[in-house]
Amino acid sequence: MTQPQNAENIAEPPPAVPGAATVTLIDGTTFCVCAPAGDIVPGGNLGLYFRDTRVLSRWELTLDGRPVQTLSVQPVESYAARFIARRTSADGSDDNSVLLVRERLVGNGLRETISIQNLAPETTPVVLTIRADADFAELFGIDGKQPATHEPGPATVADGTLLIRHRGEASRGLSLTTDTEPEITADGLTWQIQVPPRSTWTTEITAIPIVDDKPVEPRFQRGEPISDTATARALHSWRENSTFLAADDPRLATTLSRTRTDLGALRIDDRVHGGTGAFVAAGAPWFMTLFGRDSLLTSWMALPLDPDLALGTLQALAAVQGRRVDAFTEEEPGRIMHELRLGAHSTAIGGQRYYGSVDATPLFVMLLAEAWRWGADETAIRALLPAADAALQWLRDYGDRDGDGFVEYQRTSERGLPHQGWKDIDGSINNARGEPGQTPIAVVEVQGYAYAALLARAELATAFGDETTASSCRERAATLRQRFNEQYWLPDRGWYAVALDSRKQPMDALASNPGHCLWSGIVDDEHAEQLIAHLGSPEMDSGFGLRTLATTMGAYNPVSYHNGSVWPHDTALCVAGLMRYAHVPGAVETAHRLADGLLDAAAAFGGRLPELFCGFPREQLTPPVRYPAGCTPQAWASGAPLLLVRAFLGLDPHIPEGRLTLTPCLPPRWGTVHLDSLRLGPARLQLSATGDTAEVHGTPADWTVEIRPRQVAA
CATH class of the missing domain: 1.50.10.10 (Glycosyltransferase)
Structure with a gap:
């Protein structure tokens, strides 16, 4: 056992905002920490984590064998984001002909929709590659301050699925599947694509943890709009309530x-x-x-x-x-x-x-x-x-x-x-x-x-x-x-x-x-x-x-x-x-x-x-x-x-x-504060207050409501 961790001894990345050094997506006990381009680069604390275990330690995308140039990161929700980039040219000059959009969400796994948009007037060939590994490192075996020492697990390919197993426990792993037909090897997925002029090619990839030889039930479905996922519905319900x-x-x-x-x-x-x-x-x-x-x-x-x-x-x-x-x-x-x-x-x-x-x-x-x-x-x-x-x-x-x-x-x-x-x-x-x-x-x-x-x-x-x-x-x-x-x-x-x-x-x-x-x-x-x-x-x-x-x-x-x-x-x-x-x-x-x-x-x-x-x-x-x-x-x-x-x-x-009982004494700069649909037992109240005054509506008839000035020292 190592010392229990706190924020003093673990490097914490900032939230998902454009230009951030890292991007974090969370849904319950699933979270993903990645680079602004969406990549998970081996050697630090980046990764997809499920129940305090890193189930993706590498997730690197290239177009034509080269990294893309990040243009923007667009937060969608705490559990989803879009990564927008363009292809880089072999000679280092700007390439505005191909736009890449990665739409990612997490929830008992990861789903990533990749869209390649050809902005040129002629057909464009593109080679899309994603390198993937999973080291199944325990969360606090990773501090982000030195290269990780965990080895990636063994990978096999079967029935269009890349399966990465835990090196020491074969009942644990990660499965990678896609709705298209890439070339699948032990270290990732590759697509040879011809994108017609002014057109968009799309694929969807899912990464699902395996526990006790059974895939975890994800909180999303294939092709499902983000707003319709179980995570989105639960968060919407909570906000409404x-x-x-x-x-x-x-x-x-x-x-x-x-x-x-x-x-x-x-x-x-x-x-x-x-x-x-x-x-x-x-x-x-x-x-x-x-x-x-x-x-x-x-x-x-x-x-x-x-x-x-x-x-x-x-x-x-x-x-x-x-x-x-x-x-x-x-x-x-x-x-x-x-x-x-x-x-x-x-x-x-x-x-x-x-x-x-x-x-x-x-x-x-x-x-x-x-x-x-x-x-x-x-x-x-x-x-x-x-x-x-x-x-x-x-x-x-x-x-x-x-x-x-x-x-x-x-x-x-x-x-x-x-x-x-x-x-x-x-x-x-x-x-x-x-x-x-x-x-x-x-x-x-x-x-x-x-x-x-x-x-x-x-x-x-x-x-x-x-x-x-x-x-x-x-x-x-x-x-x-x-x-x-x-x-x-x-x-x-x-x-x-x-x-x-x-x-x-x-x-x-x-x-x-x-x-x-x-x-x-x-x-x-x-x-x-x-x-x-x-x-x-x-x-x-x-x-x-x-x-x-x-x-x-x-x-x-x-x-x-x-x-x-x-x-x-x-x-x-x-x-x-x-x-x-x-x-x-x-x-x-x-x-x-x-x-x-x-x-x-x-x-x-x-x-x-x-x-x-x-x-x-x-x-x-x-x-x-x-x-x-x-x-x-x-x-x-x-x-x-x-x-x-x-x-x-x-x-x-x-x-x-x-x-x-209410005894308001609000700071003068606050003006009026409103609470709408405040839940107290069976009641839903509307409350507003300014300075040392307040109003309450919606209380049951048998309640006693007292609004009085706060006893304040002279």
């Missing part, structure tokens, strides 16, 4: 539109794999799978867009919840999984599952109660209560390693992640001097998550008539909050320690992590004002969002992964926390400023918030500087604008009680 969001502010409107598109692309329908619903994957292309922390936080953020994602995520994670102790995978009873991999061996994470996360477990319980408040099916919620109880038991028996009441982490295998909060790489948790902490470490935000999880379970227990459990959880929460504010607060600094180290000494760096504690509600009011002042200071506010670490800290570096960069999801969670403490001086002003800065950053990135970007001061570098690696799109970055909208709307539904 999800909330439509609009805003007067063009930055916000564009960003919300991109959010809706990207979260739709990142959805994985777990029913395809025997599950019960849909969940959101962590990011494209390398993390198109279920992640504990990422999927939970994103589905929380996405509640105003699609509340079904929350229940689907909870059910998927409950199905793989820890049952035993395994030091290799870090599985423990009740622990919520960190990462699921679908490859046949998944050697990178010790099998298919890796559990090294300290925060996914309390986040699971928090989301369960939140999904219930938003109207999730009560029977489904009740069925998940044992998983929630097992999660809370894990917090006590395994999460609290020394019995002091706080939740710590320490990996049980050298192959595991060194840090198991959301800042999960070496050096990401340190003191003010920049010295890294030694594990076991109790990071500050996780104590807030644990507090909120206990209150969430108490609320569910009360609703379902279990006052014994409710009382126990509330007592544990009260004790935790008191001890937290005693142990983590640094009176000489005016902020909370980012963590307690292995000696239970406070690590005094000023970081964004305590902002999450505002979101969870564990912060005492007497400390909140000082904390908020520091979060809003120039040392933390980059002008484009909240830095992960203050500029005055020893480890600060604006180009680092966690020590001075800006993560949109981190800023959004802190903004939500600030609005929770709107009654504290400075909270709302800081929240508005951070949100506006983040939307300015989104506008600079074309409406799509990246996973992270560099934390240089706005007055020094504008527009913001992109971080050199990161998922595109990335789930919780895509969900961040939705959390901003919800936080400023004060949108607080409690569908089991038939109650909806």
Whole structure:
């Protein structure tokens, strides 16, 4: 097993846009990463991937033995694109007589329609060749930084099909077929074509993975228009069923539109794999799978867009919840999984599952109660209560390693992640001097998550008539909050320690992590004002969002992964926390400023918030500087604008009680925000808000709707 991967140690290509260095197409657990011409060149991380295995490691097209000249890449959808090129001449001069169009889509395989258009007034001979190989490399055996060492599998030709087998497992492979009759050899396909004047010749090729000696069922048919494929129909249905969001502010409107598109692309329908619903994957292309922390936080953020994602995520994670102790995978009873991999061996994470996360477990319980408040099916919620109880038991028996009441982490295998909060790489948790902490470490935000999880379970227990459990959880929460504010607060600094180290000494760096504690509600009011002042200071506010670490800290570096960069999801969670403490001086002003800065950053990135970007001061570098690696799109970055909208709307539904509360306090630049077809339980609502006013239409007659001003400090 190699170390579980994150965006720090895998090169992530940009999205499918004209002129991009690479193009990425995704559909669930199938994705294709290729060059702008559409080629997959051996030796790096390009390829067609299916369930975390590369099933095409070479897919190179030539006309008359020469590469084509790329003219344009046209994105069609997240799962389809067109590559437009022209033939190159033997002497290097421009050749405008032959146009090549490759229309590609993915979905449990790949389908490519190749059209060769003769623009000349006379018949043109063309030799079209596609070289194809498959190395069946596991995803995390490929890092894109050095040539791949996997050998292509053996290939055979039979009945018009090129069949490439896995070198070590004959039951796995890839079949290549076409609707025309090329010459087929072990290394590819060749057509000798005579294209009449002003005419077009076309062929369609399909590449279908083989698992257990059976071809996978593709999500497309031969000759089927892209708009009619199973993938297109599913995405269209989701868009029709999800909330439509609009805003007067063009930055916000564009960003919300991109959010809706990207979260739709990142959805994985777990029913395809025997599950019960849909969940959101962590990011494209390398993390198109279920992640504990990422999927939970994103589905929380996405509640105003699609509340079904929350229940689907909870059910998927409950199905793989820890049952035993395994030091290799870090599985423990009740622990919520960190990462699921679908490859046949998944050697990178010790099998298919890796559990090294300290925060996914309390986040699971928090989301369960939140999904219930938003109207999730009560029977489904009740069925998940044992998983929630097992999660809370894990917090006590395994999460609290020394019995002091706080939740710590320490990996049980050298192959595991060194840090198991959301800042999960070496050096990401340190003191003010920049010295890294030694594990076991109790990071500050996780104590807030644990507090909120206990209150969430108490609320569910009360609703379902279990006052014994409710009382126990509330007592544990009260004790935790008191001890937290005693142990983590640094009176000489005016902020909370980012963590307690292995000696239970406070690590005094000023970081964004305590902002999450505002979101969870564990912060005492007497400390909140000082904390908020520091979060809003120039040392933390980059002008484009909240830095992960203050500029005055020893480890600060604006180009680092966690020590001075800006993560949109981190800023959004802190903004939500600030609005929770709107009654504290400075909270709302800081929240508005951070949100506006983040939307300015989104506008600079074309409406799509990246996973992270560099934390240089706005007055020094504008527009913001992109971080050199990161998922595109990335789930919780895509969900961040939705959390901003919800936080400023004060949108607080409690569908089991038939109650909806709104306390709007929108930033002035936003103008009016509209939510159309907002789904809350059985109802579909229309909501609009401007400043501190709002209107709601479509609520059932027996609901109580309260729209009131937010209590804001003078």
